[in-house]
Amino acid sequence: MARRGNGLNDNSPEKEGRKKISKESFRRGIRIFSYVLPYKFKFLIGLGFLVLSSLTFMIFPLLTGKLVDSSTGNADWFLEDIDMIALGLFAVILAQGIFSFFRVYFFAQVSENAVADIRRDLYSKFMMLPIPFYEKRRVGEITSRITTDVAQVQDAMSITLAELFRQITTLLVGIGIILWTSIKLSMFMLATFPVLVALTLVFGRKIKSLSKKTQDELANTNVIVEETLQAINTVKAYTNENFEIGRYQNSLSKAVKAALSAANYRGAFISFVIVGLFGGIILVIWYGATLVQNGDLTIGELISFIIYTVFIGASVGGLGELYGKIQSALGATERIQEILAEPEEATDKNLRPLSEIRRVRGDIRYNQVAFSYPTRPDIQVLRDINFSIQSGEKIALVGPSGAGKSTIVQLLLRLYDVSHGSITVDGQDIRQMSLTELRANVGIVPQEVLLFGGSIRENIAYGRPEATEEEIIMAARKANAYDFISSFPEGLDTLVGERGIKLSGGQRQRVAIARAILKNPAILVLDEATSSLDSESEHLVQQAMDELMQGRTTIIIAHRLATIRKVDKILVIDGGEIVEEGSHEVLSINDNGIYANLLKLQFEMS
Ligand SMILES: Nc1ncnc2c1ncn2[C@@H]1O[C@H](COP(=O)(O)OP(=O)(O)OP(=O)(O)O)[C@@H](O)[C@H]1O
Incomplete structure (x- = not known):
């Protein structure tokens, strides 16, 4: 167990990093966008479509209002005809559909590629990091960097960013249009806003910390799954299946408890948004109706005003949720960058043939x-x-x-x-x-030979990837392995490892000896x-070892x-x-x- 560390201490710096969005964490988090740079043109095109789709979305309420006004004879616009306005509405919706498609298409191109680059760099880092790095952390914790954290960054690059932009555009353009429509009604509507926004932020923070807790608990359950699956033989040998099920169940209960507690807050948050929003809308309709009665506003203007109000309200609610997502994404990018900044071993970066x-x-x-x-x-x-x-x-x-x-x-x-x-x-x-x-x-024949999933040929060639077929066969012969390899129908192509056949201890050792012979170390x-x-296998292994030791x-x-x-x-x-x-x-x-x-x-x- 000492090898894996206790995991508890190692978590704490991460939790520190997740607390809140500070200027520093934001600055560091944003650095992950350097991965977008190679795809900046596609990103900019995507951004262009995002602007277009967000803006066309904002024309919709305006046109709806004009449509109503032209039906009541109040049309004062360049489009007076009901049919033409309706046609315009369809055109807007169609354009929005097309823009959205290209927005998703280009952002996916960027995020998929950038995220693959991050994964590649993380994995290269994993390969280059020294052994003590691994002893201080749990395997599950490290793998979640390249899975969960990277997935969060991907979300941020594609969905969250687009959503954020859309919500902010809705908010700003929406407020601009309603002010232009009726300053009086806008002021009345906006008077309810600061309260809503303040409460949203408070709520958002609470939800954020709770959902972090849920994520942590879930990560703990995954660590159990990974550890026990890796050592499933041990679990079974000690008949500890039920013990592990219990341990998992406990950990799961904690995760559920944390998730439910977060869900309560989320529920309350949503109710708050609904009640606040609809209450606000009723007030706006009431005041707007009096303005229509006094002739200060047309019915069409009131309708588009209300739709904008709904949009604005929804985007404020959406921003609260996005705040949480951005926080998680920043936490994830920080953790990824921490790993990318770890000092590597001084091995050669370029592949060099052993010769x-x-x-x-x-x-x-x-x-x-x-x-x-x-x-x-x-x-x-x-x-x-x-x-x-x-x-x-x-x-x-x-x-x-x-x-x-x-x-x-x-x-x-x-x-x-x-x-x-x-x-x-x-x-x-x-x-x-x-x-x-x-x-x-240095060549090693370890105590417990672990073969990689793949063919026997690949496993032997692991000692010297550039080896020829003859050299591989020669090594297998010298290692007393060729006979048993040829006895398999697929010979050197026989698959071993998780999905292949299971070699005996002595056979695995002889494959490892062949690997070392091929490496030909001093x-x-x-x-x-x-x-x-058994004595025969022992004899074969010993003979192979003697062959291997010669001159080294x-x-x-x-x-x-x-x-x-x-x-x-x-x-x-x-x-x-x-x-x-x-x-x-x-x-x-x-x-x-x-x-x-x-x-x-x-x-x-x-
Ligand atoms: N990665 C590690 N981190 C901390 N302590 C370790 C680590 N590996 C081994 N040790 C400790 O170092 C000591 C020597 O271990 P080592 O594996 O070198 O012994 P060994 O003589 O090879 O034993 P064996 O014959 O059982 O393989 C042991 O007390 C062990 O607990």
Whole structure:
């Protein structure tokens, strides 16, 4: 669990960022629009259609009023004929339909492309971020950046922005036209407005904070789903299905509670808008009717006035809702930008074929290496590790679980930097080497081989993507994998992974060995599987490993001591220190030694 962090502390800076729209958060949020720049022409065309569709929408009430006036003989406009005005109305509606289509079309072009660019950049960032970044956060939290948050930005770029523009145009143009129609009636109508607007804003804020809470709770439920689905075997092995269902149910109840509480406010908000609005309209009709009676206003003008009033009221209500959406979008963009601003590992950005990367000789030296994991700085996992391996030598790391063996090799790959001391390869501090060069020179056969979804060919070629078919087959043969691969009807094209066939532990290991053979590194790390294979499979894997080790500096993390008798040196690690060092012959006769005891223990067990 330590690997994932507790997730609680990590949430807090985000929640800080979500609180309100400040000048700073707005400035930062708006920076996401730099992703729109490559598509600025389409964006501007879309904006043009947005202006046109918003404006044509505003002509509609005016024409309706004129239509009524011409029916009562009050026409004083260039269009006097009822039929012509009705035709004009149709033309306006048709134009609005066409403009809306192009608005949606162009905004979709921009937002889909810009959002794909954001996703691509986020994913590239994910690939380039160092391991400690992942240990401080939950997987679900990170994936929601590239799913939920990006979706919110997309909404903002397409729908929210257009809505915002439309509502503001409606408000401004609407107010302009009603003032022009009747200042008296407008003043009367606008007197009710400040109250409405103020209350809307207060309500909007409350709804905003509640819907954030709902989102957070929902995110928590998703974290449970993801974590348990990733570890479904463990859940089942411990018969914890019901426990997990309970945990999910609890989390879901919290989400529902938060959602319902937010819904109450939303409901109240909507009622408020309805009552306020209709109350206001009745007042306007009443006052307007008296103005018509006095001859200050025509019936048509009153009707268009009322329609504008409805439009204005609706846009004020809509703006309250949009305020919440903009806040979420700003929160999302801030979180995305936080990730985009994270410092990356210094790996090469450009793809380089392995053959072009300098090959090291493979002399390795650990000088007084001490180390604590960044997530647990208080616990020293390694202290004062000193050893050296000459090019082509093989050493084995042995010791109880949790002693620090895997940590030693993770430092060699610079997945973490040492806290003290240094590691050199060919006499050069690895911190001074190019990270890509360093890692390209190290091959790993891990304890638990995880194959990617795809064909066996792709999985082997993962060691060197530019490898030819012959090279892949040769690697598979050397890894003792070709026989079982050819026994499948589809051979190298056999799919493995989630939707493919499941390979046995020994087969997976041989695929990983083939992958390493293809990579042809100067330095090799073999993390022996703890689970034992049947003796035939064991023999095949061992043979393949021997083939792989030839001519390479090799570090073996050994669990079964029988496999390491031939190595040049064995380092016994305990409590983060080297406690014994020597060949099998020397260590096995030291009766009080840990190695000799481990040997005895394994012998008795077998
Ligand atoms: N990512 C990590 N973050 C924090 N602590 C870790 C991390 N990985 C390992 N540790 C801790 O570091 C110590 C050494 O772990 P390491 O995995 O190196 O041991 P090991 O000797 O390889 O054990 P095993 O034989 O069981 O694989 C352990 O106490 C472990 O809890």
